[in-house]
Amino acid sequence: MLRFANPTWFMNFSARLLPWLVGLTALLFAIGLYMSFFTAPPDYQQGETVRIMFIHVPSAWLAMMCYGLIAVSSIGLLVWRHPLADVSAKAAAPIGAVFTFTALVTGSLWGKPMWGTYWVWDARLTSVLILFFLYLGLIALRNAIDDEVQAGKLSAILALVGTVILPIIKFSVNWWNTLHQPASVMRMGGSTLHSSILYPLLVMAVAFTVLFFALHMKAMRNEILRRRVAALRITQVDEAMTPQAAE
Amino acid sequence: MSGFKSLVARDIRLALREGGAIGTALGFYLIVIAILPLGLGPDLNLLARIAPGVLWVALLLSALLSLDRIFLNDFEDGSLEVMIIGPLPLELIVAAKSIAHWITTGVPLALIAPVLGLLLNLDINAFGVLVLTMLVGTLGVSFIGAIGAALTLGLGRGGLLLSLIILPLYVPILIFGVGSVMAVIVGPSSFTASFMILCAISLAAIVLAPWAAGAALRMKFQ
Amino acid sequence: MRLFSENLTCVRGGREIFSGLSLDVQGGECLLLLGPNGAGKTSLLRMLAGYLKPASGTIRLEDGGEETGEDITVGEACHFVGHLNGVKSQFTVRENLAFWACFLSGEKNGESDAAVIEKALGAFALSSLCDIPAGYLSAGQKRRLCLARLLVAARPLWLLDEPTVSLDKKSQVLLANAVNAHVAGGGMAVAATHLELGIENAQTLELGGRGGRQ
Numbered sequence: 001m002l003r004f005a006n007p008t009w010f011m012n013f014s015a016r017l018l019p020w021l022v023g024l025t026a027l028l029f030a031i032g033l034y035m036s037f038f039t040a041p042p043d044y045q046q047g048e049t050v051r052i053m054f055i056h057v058p059s060a061w062l063a064m065m066c067y068g069l070i071a072v073s074s075i076g077l078l079v080w081r082h083p084l085a086d087v088s089a090k091a092a093a094p095i096g097a098v099f100t101f102t103a104l105v106t107g108s109l110w111g112k113p114m115w116g117t118y119w120v121w122d123a124r125l126t127s128v129l130i131l132f133f134l135y136l137g138l139i140a141l142r143n144a145i146d147d148e149v150q151a152g153k154l155s156a157i158l159a160l161v162g163t164v165i166l167p168i169i170k171f172s173v174n175w176w177n178t179l180h181q182p183a184s185v186m187r188m189g190g191s192t193l194h195s196s197i198l199y200p201l202l203v204m205a206v207a208f209t210v211l212f213f214a215l216h217m218k219a220m221r222n223e224i225l226r227r228r229v230a231a232l233r234i235t236q237v238d239e240a241m242t243p244q245a246a247e
Numbered sequence: 248m249s250g251f252k253s254l255v256a257r258d259i260r261l262a263l264r265e266g267g268a269i270g271t272a273l274g275f276y277l278i279v280i281a282i283l284p285l286g287l288g289p290d291l292n293l294l295a296r297i298a299p300g301v302l303w304v305a306l307l308l309s310a311l312l313s314l315d316r317i318f319l320n321d322f323e324d325g326s327l328e329v330m331i332i333g334p335l336p337l338e339l340i341v342a343a344k345s346i347a348h349w350i351t352t353g354v355p356l357a358l359i360a361p362v363l364g365l366l367l368n369l370d371i372n373a374f375g376v377l378v379l380t381m382l383v384g385t386l387g388v389s390f391i392g393a394i395g396a397a398l399t400l401g402l403g404r405g406g407l408l409l410s411l412i413i414l415p416l417y418v419p420i421l422i423f424g425v426g427s428v429m430a431v432i433v434g435p436s437s438f439t440a441s442f443m444i445l446c447a448i449s450l451a452a453i454v455l456a457p458w459a460a461g462a463a464l465r466m467k468f469q
Numbered sequence: 470m471r472l473f474s475e476n477l478t479c480v481r482g483g484r485e486i487f488s489g490l491s492l493d494v495q496g497g498e499c500l501l502l503l504g505p506n507g508a509g510k511t512s513l514l515r516m517l518a519g520y521l522k523p524a525s526g527t528i529r530l531e532d533g534g535e536e537t538g539e540d541i542t543v544g545e546a547c548h549f550v551g552h553l554n555g556v557k558s559q560f561t562v563r564e565n566l567a568f569w570a571c572f573l574s575g576e577k578n579g580e581s582d583a584a585v586i587e588k589a590l591g592a593f594a595l596s597s598l599c600d601i602p603a604g605y606l607s608a609g610q611k612r613r614l615c616l617a618r619l620l621v622a623a624r625p626l627w628l629l630d631e632p633t634v635s636l637d638k639k640s641q642v643l644l645a646n647a648v649n650a651h652v653a654g655g656g657m658a659v660a661a662t663h664l665e666l667g668i669e670n671a672q673t674l675e676l677g678g679r680g681g682r683q
Binding site: 250261325330334335468469 | 515518519520521522545547549551552553554555556557558559560568569571572573574575576615618
Binding site: 130134140150160173175176 | 399408411412414416418419422426436441444448455462466469
C-alpha cells in the first residue's frame with residue numbers, strides 16, 4: 001500500500017498505463033456506440049429516443065461512483081494522510097460534476113419525448129440535481145481557499161459530510177416524490193431490460209467507467225505536475241531572496 | 248459544564264447587544280414573505296396552498312444569512328483562538344455556539360412564523376404544528392449551518408459560498424418540515440411519521456455536526 | 470514544571486521556516502525569542518500552544534518527572550496571547566474578564582472569581598475603566614485588557630507573541646511586573662518581542678531569518 005503513496009512511483013506507473021487506458025476507452029466506445037446505434041432496436045413506444053439511455057444511464061452511474069471515489073479519497077487524506085488522496089479528490093470533483101451535468105441534460109432531453117416536458121420533478125432527477133449542487137459546493141470551497149493543504153482537508157470534511165447526508169437526501173426526496181405523485185411518470189424499473197438493449201448498455205457503462213479512470217489519471221498527473229511547478233517557484237523565490245538577505 | 252453554559256450565555260448576550268443581529272433576520276423573513284404575493288398575485292387560495300413551503304424556504308434563507316455570525320466575529324477578534332485551546336473540548340464549543348445561534352435566530356424566526364402565516368392565509372389549525380416543527384427543524388439548521396460556517400470561516404466571499412454549500416444539505420429538513428405541516432392541513436400522510444423523522448434529522452445533526460465543524464475549525468488555525 | 474522540546478521543524482506553505490530547534494524552559498524561567506521578521510517566532514509560539522503540528526520533533530510538558538499533556542500539545546496548560554486581543558467591544562471591561570475567568574477555569578466560583586478579576590484589573594491599571602464597554606477603549610487599553618486575561622486563570626505556561634504591541638512605557642512596566650511575578654511564582658513564560666521588557670533572569674533564543682539558512 002505504501003508504494004502507491006509515492007507520487008514519483010505514481011507518475012511512472014500512470015505514464016505507462018495511461019496510453020493503454022486511452023486505447024481501451026476508444027475501443028470500447030467504438031463497440032458500444034456501434035451497438036447502441038445499430039444493434040439495439042428502437043423502442044416500440046419511445047422510438048429512437050430510447051438511445052439517449054446509452055449516454056444517460058452510464059453518466060448517472062459515474063456521477064455516483066465519482067462521489068464515492070471522492071469520499072474514499074477524503075478518508076484517505078484525513079485518516080491516513082495519504083499524499084495522493086488529496087490529488088485524487090481534487091482531480092475527481094470537476095469530472096464528477098461534468099458527468100452529473102451530462103446525466104441531468106440527457107435526462108431532461110429524454111424527458112421531453114417521454115413526459116412531454118424538459119423537466120419533471122422526478123425523484124431520480126431531483127436527487128441527481130442535488131448531487132450536482134454538492135459537487136459545485138465542493139469545487140467552490142476548494143477554489144475559495146488559497147492554502148493548498150487547508151483547501152484539501154476542508155474539502156475532504158465537506159465531502160464526508162455530504163456522504164453522510166446524501167442517503168438522507170435521497171430518502172427524503174423519494175418520500176417527497178411519493179407524496180406529490182406527478183401525473184404521468186413512466187417507470188423504467190418494472191420491466192426487465194431485453195438483452196438487445198442490456199448488452200449495449202453494459203458495454204457503454206464499462207466504456208464510460210474506463211473513460212472516467214483515464215480522465216481521472218490524467219487529471220491527477222496534471223495536478224501533481226502543477227504542484228511540482230508551484231514548489232519549484234517557491235524555491236526560486238527563496239533563492240532570489242537569499243543573496244539579498246546576506247548582503 | 249459551566250464553561251459550556253457561560254459560552255452559550257455570552258453568545259446570546261452578544262447577539263442581544265449587537266441589536267441588529269436578531270432584528271435583521273426577522274426583518275428579512277418578513278420582507279421575503281411580504282414580497283411574495285406581489286409576485287404571485289393575491290389569490291388567497293393559492294397562497295394558502297403554498298404557505299407552508301414558502302414559510303419554510305424563507306425561514307431557511309433568513310437563518311442562512313446569520314450563520315456566519317456563529318464563528319466569524321470571534322474568529323476575527325481572536326476570541327476563538329483563545330477558546331480552542333481552553334479546557335472546553337472544541338466539539339462542545341461548536342455545540343454551545345450552535346445552540347446560542349438557535350436561540351437567537353431559529354427560535355425568534357419560528358415564533359414569528361404564524362404571524363407571517365396570517366399574511367399567507369395559512370390554515371389556522373396548522374399554526375401550532377408550524378411553530379413546533381420549525382423549533383425542531385431550526386435546531387438542525389443551526390447545527391448543520393455551523394459546519395458550513397466553520398468551513399467558510401474567513402474566506403471573504405463567505406456568505407455566497409456558505410449558501411451554495413449548505414442549502415443542499417438542508418433539503419431533508421425542508422422536506423420533512425413542510426411535510427409535517429402539510430400532513431396536518433391536507434393529509435393524507437401521517438404527521439407523526441414525518442415529524443419523527445424531522446426530530447431524528449435534528450438529533451443526528453446535533454450529534455454529528457460538532458465533530459465536522461470542530462475538525463474544520465482546527466484546520467483553520469493551523 | 471518543565472517545557473521541553475527537541476528538534477522542531479516548522480514547514481509553512483512548502484517553506485521550511487526553521488529546523489532542528491530545541492528549547493528547554495524550567496519552572497521559574499522566562500525565555501525571550503529574538504530574531505528578524507519571518508524567523509518563525511510566531512510559528513514557534515503557535516506550535517508550543519498546539520495550533521500547529523511540528524513537521525518533526527517533539528514538545529513535552531513535564532510535571533516534576535511525571536508527564537502531563539500529550540506529546541504534541543501543551544494546550545490546556547498555557548495562556549496564549551497572540552496578535553489579536555480577543556476582546557468583545559459590546560462587553561464592558563469587567564464582563565470581558567468575567568467570561569474568560571469562567572470559561573478558562575471551567576467553573577463558576579462567584580466571589581473568588583470576582584476577587585481574581587479585581588486583582589487582574591488592578592494589575593493592568595484598568596480598575597477605573599471596569600464598567601466601560603471595551604469598544605470605547607484605546608488600542609493600548611484593549612491590549613492591557615487582553616493581557617489581564619493572563620491573571621484570571623492560573624496557567625503554568627505563558628506564551629506571549631509581541632505582547633507589547635501598542636503599549637506605552639508605563640504599561641510595559643505593568644506587563645513586565647506581571648511576567649516577573651508569574652515567573653517568580655514558579656511559572657514559565659516564552660515571549661517573542663522586539664522591545665526590552667525588563668524581565669529578570671531571562672534567557673534568550675535567537676531564531677535565524679532566511680538569510681541565516683544558507
